[in-house]
Amino acid sequence: MGFEPPQRLVRALGEAYGDAAAAEWLGRLPALTDDALSAHSVSLDRVCAPGGRSGLVLLVHRGDGASAVLKIAPPGAAPALERAALAHWKGWGAVELLAAPDAGPEDALLLERLHHEVSLRSLPEAKALLEAAGTVRRLWVEPPAGHAFETVEERTARQAGPMRAAAAQDPALEPLVSAALAAREELVQDSPEAFLLHGNFRQSKVLAGERAPWLAVGPEPLTGERAYDLARLVRDRVEDLIASPGGAVTARRRVKKLAESLEVDQVRLRGWTLFRAVESGTRALAAGRTQDGEMSLEFAAWL
Numbered sequence: 001m002g003f004e005p006p007q008r009l010v011r012a013l014g015e016a017y018g019d020a021a022a023a024e025w026l027g028r029l030p031a032l033t034d035d036a037l038s039a040h041s042v043s044l045d046r047v048c049a050p051g052g053r054s055g056l057v058l059l060v061h062r063g064d065g066a067s068a069v070l071k072i073a074p075p076g077a078a079p080a081l082e083r084a085a086l087a088h089w090k091g092w093g094a095v096e097l098l099a100a101p102d103a104g105p106e107d108a109l110l111l112e113r114l115h116h117e118v119s120l121r122s123l124p125e126a127k128a129l130l131e132a133a134g135t136v137r138r139l140w141v142e143p144p145a146g147h148a149f150e151t152v153e154e155r156t157a158r159q160a161g162p163m164r165a166a167a168a169q170d171p172a173l174e175p176l177v178s179a180a181l182a183a184r185e186e187l188v189q190d191s192p193e194a195f196l197l198h199g200n201f202r203q204s205k206v207l208a209g210e211r212a213p214w215l216a217v218g219p220e221p222l223t224g225e226r227a228y229d230l231a232r233l234v235r236d237r238v239e240d241l242i243a244s245p246g247g248a249v250t251a252r253r254r255v256k257k258l259a260e261s262l263e264v265d266q267v268r269l270r271g272w273t274l275f276r277a278v279e280s281g282t283r284a285l286a287a288g289r290t291q292d293g294e295m296s297l298e299f300a301a302w303l
Contacts (some may be wrong), residue, residue: 005029005056011300012053015287017076020175025074029056032072036108040099044071048116052218053077057111067113068098078220079107081149085110085196085221093138094198094216095207114215120203124234125237128203129254135214136201143196143223152197152224153188159279160184166282173282179277187227188222192265192277197222197229203236227264231272233256235280238295248302255303275302 005026013022015109032058037044041063048069052276055073064069073079084107086097090178096112106109142148160181198205199220211216234254241247253271259266281296 003042005218006049006051008050010055013074013290014246016054017074029072032105032107033058036070036072036105039104040070040108040110042068042110052221053182054218055279057116060110069095069111069113071109071111073107073109073242075107079109081221082219083109083145084144085149085198086243088144089139089141089213091215092141093110093135093212094160094219095212096215097210102291103161104126104181105156111217112209112215114207114209114217118208120122120206121237125240129233129236131214132201132203132206132236133258135206135216136198136229136233137262139198139201139219140195140226140229142195147196147223149196150223151194151223152191152228155199156184156188156275156279159283162286163279163282166286170285173205173285173297176278176297180275185267186277187271187275191225192268193225194223194251195226195227195229197224199229200232201229202232224269225263227259227268228272230258230262230269234269234273235277235296235299242295242298246298251299251302270303274300277294279303 010026012021013025026303036049037060042060045059045061048059051057054077055071058070060068073082081096083101084096085189085232090096091112095114098112099110100104120132123131139302160179163177163181198216199216199222202217205218206214206216234251241251244250255270256266257270258264277296277300281293281300284293
């Protein structure tokens, strides 16, 4: 099947895996798509654009005429772990997995179709944060027995190396990177809980649905404390905060408000927010996304 993958996906894959590896997978994508469509007995409506950054999203129809989504992701995006998390949530707070966990190719997920063009970012900020808090709360459950999800400590340990490298290359980053790594070191010494987490939860990852008003998509699941999962949400709409004269005050107020509404320790939420903002900022700078990187780092400096 011939089609052009969305440029948003092409750019994201190149950043995540390198241009050569991304090109190799994209070259195999038409065959992977044909295999997945056949295995799940669905027909293609169209490619969802701009779509996601971690995999190709196809709008499809099942044999009975019901609409669905087929997501095809490269191995680096760990589609098997996404499938395992969605199967465990069983549609509670998250998009529903329509096929059995062991059905079809490992890299293809057949999902409930949501309104991909309507996310929580379409709502006013206060309402969006309220709905986001209600959604993410549903996802925080005990992980399944014998799971293969990595822990917050393991994921952030992998991220620490590139952060140190960024600081070594640009000494101006060293104070923020050191503060973020020190916060991480203290936080992982005494993790208070081990829930199943979304891993990449933010407003754009919550879409409007028919079965429920709002449902989460695109998890990068792991296990650990809720404060880690909430930390990415704190930084949402960072461009608006940066443009606001009261952005720093608003950011600190958001940490306090979200911590209180979801009964998360405020100090731990601030620490993970700092770490995740600095990690995101240094990663963006390394990929050449200078504006994104500078905004994340400015936000981190406010904390």
